[in-house]
Amino acid sequence: MTEASDLASAYDLVVIGGGPAGLAAAALAARAGVSTVLFDENPGVGGQIYRGITSTPLKKRAVLGEDYWAGAELAAEAKASGALIVTGATVWSLDPTRQVGVSIAGKARMIEARRVIIATGSLERPFPIPGWTLPGVMTAGAAQTALKAHGLVPNGRVLLAGCGPLLWLLAAQMLRAGARIEAILDTTLRANWLRAVPHLPDFLLSPYWSKGLALLREVRAKVPVIPIERLSARGEGKLQQVDYVSRGKDSRRQADVLLLHQGVVPNVNLANAAGVAHRWNERQICFEPVLDVDFGSSVPGIAIAGDGAGIAGGTAAAERGRIAAIAAVRALKPSASVPDPQSVRQKLQREELGRGFLDTLYRPADAFRLPEDETIACRCEEVTAKQIRDMAAIGCEGPNQMKAFLRCGMGPCQGRLCGLTVTELIAASRHTRPADVGYYRLRPPVKPITLAELASLPISEAERKAVER
């Protein structure tokens, strides 16, 4: 186990996040002879997509699928490359001078990096419905984490609701692991099918086409799929019932577990706090960093690879990590031999072909992004959609002013669960665009650290002198 005190004070390259982008980037850079450290906050590498890849108790390969096991190769390559891979390491700060604040086992360090690749991936898009804070209502991602890391599937009457490729993948994985799913409440707008048609030719060329179709068939054979327009969770102290409207008709089902998912969005928190410029992506309805062809950001020396650069999926993430790493190696050590980035770019293009279709088809409906009035938008501070709309109506123009009035986004999640909802609610109320409303200015630490951890930062030379004097 690497401890905080074992770390050097500086590295050529710091990679943050050990999913496909981070693993591929660290492996390529370290093999080229660049001193590389990879930090990941989880007990093992893999990120969300390959979570538990070196430790999962699910040894039957068919449960998680061959695409999952592709992660094992990436992890092995990174391990063999000579990169220092530190798990259980939470990066809580990154600034434009590339000082990296990291905590390992309760001890903090500041590390200097000549280059940084942020590979912190994606987050599930907020899915604010009435009752989404009830025990028993979880995100599909949380259920997938339990499955991959511990081989656990939820007990009782389980419903899935939402849209997107990952919802279908999770359903298939749960079924293969022996779970029972009562129904899938599909929020995909029927009109989206028409809008997605122009993107179909590209999609047919992408690897997602045949895989996706097989998944849909597999799940539909075992679980009823109900198209819905409205959704709410109800219960005393815990989830008991799910109400929904399907084709204009009110229905309800008893349920113990409701798993929600409507796609993923880039996890922008660390890049935002580091001062990286972001822009609104209307097709993916989220903010994403402004990047050059090598995934370099507006802050010199900081690149962003993987889904954090805009959602494109796990295999694309690895190629993006390689491209970012090639640029880093060329800047740090021009004499090193690296793969031809052009060939990597071609692979990446193929991986990205299917996105237009998926983004358009699975664009979450307004009703599930702009919640009704009494629905909680900010879970940490329990702020309702109505409070946000009212503030916007009396002149609050942006999320940062909203923080001051309502404290939304000020809790421990730092806006991860409410940021997009707040931006879109303000934009809708003020009849403007999310691009003009903007996003929270995020403050470090981007992950909470204890006062004791911060106090454990090694005392600098200057401070020691000040005390001795």
Add this chain to the structure above:
Amino acid sequence: MVRTADVVVIGGGLHGCSTALHLALRGLKPILVEKDYAGRHASGVNAGGVRQLARDIAEIPLSLSSMAIWEHIEELVGDDCGFASHGTVLVAESEAEFADFRARVDDLRLKGFTHEELIDRAELKRLVPAVSDHCPGGVVSRRDGAADPFRTTQAFRKRAIEKGAEVMEGTTVTGLSRVDKTWRVETSAGPIEALKVVNAAGAWADRIAAMLGEPVPLEVIAPMLMVTSRVPAFIEPVVILRSRKLSFKQTGNGTVVIGGGHRATPFRDQNRTVLDWEKLAISARTVWELFPIMREATIVRAWAGIEARMPDEIPVIGPSSTSEGVYHQFGFSAHGFQLGPGTGAMMAELIATGATNVPIDGLGIARFVAR
């Protein structure tokens, strides 16, 4: 189109908003020009301390007059601004420090100021039970308190508008010129003409002063703050230290704000700051020693607001030394929040009547103008 006003106030911090409100209350028509939005910088993100304690003698009269407004803040702006009065306590960490504090309090009494009061170990423990046992006593200013800074600034802005002030946000001042007695303020949204101008531009005030031929040695600073997750209520007054940089306060919702003056690196042209975690770690260690109860609290956010510091750490207040009709109100050197309400009232009185009863001797810009 040229807009006209009685007074152009440059800067939408608490000071600019307060001056605009008090001008409007006197029946004048102010236009406030703010390059970002009101309270975007130090006024909106400071620690919120409403403190008379431990101030320079030169600003005590202003501070006392401001306190009188704070105690009835809701009557003025229609919002209590989150103001709660539980006092500020300056904790002595050694007998030597305690002796210094006694001398300061005695000196203030001789000058007629009674707001600072020496307290012994027992009273310190009563006021701040969680304080570490090694502290022999301290000084308290019982009427002090704390408020919500952004809410306060917004309340002053809102009431100023209700009383007739115009507030132009997202508007930058680009030039100042004078024809006869009329000032022409060039802005990114067109020119404004007025007989009087107030420079309340905070960390950018030196640029306004330079346009008037009054360069000042203003330092742009960004004092850092951090806030913890909610912890059970354990402390009411704001606590400050002298020899080590610390201010410490628990808000009504249970979070604890830790500050005290360690600084981030400011980039005022980008509206950005870069935090210095090694310095924040010093604050963390100080809290660790002083308040053992805080050791496992979680830091959820750290930040710094951009503001102006003068070399003598007291503000620049009063008429320009070169330009008739221009008044300065900047350089509050990390302790301007409490002074906002009173300084705005004083400034409006000065502009409207030509004189003020609040002594501001020693705060003029002349002290920096080369002879």
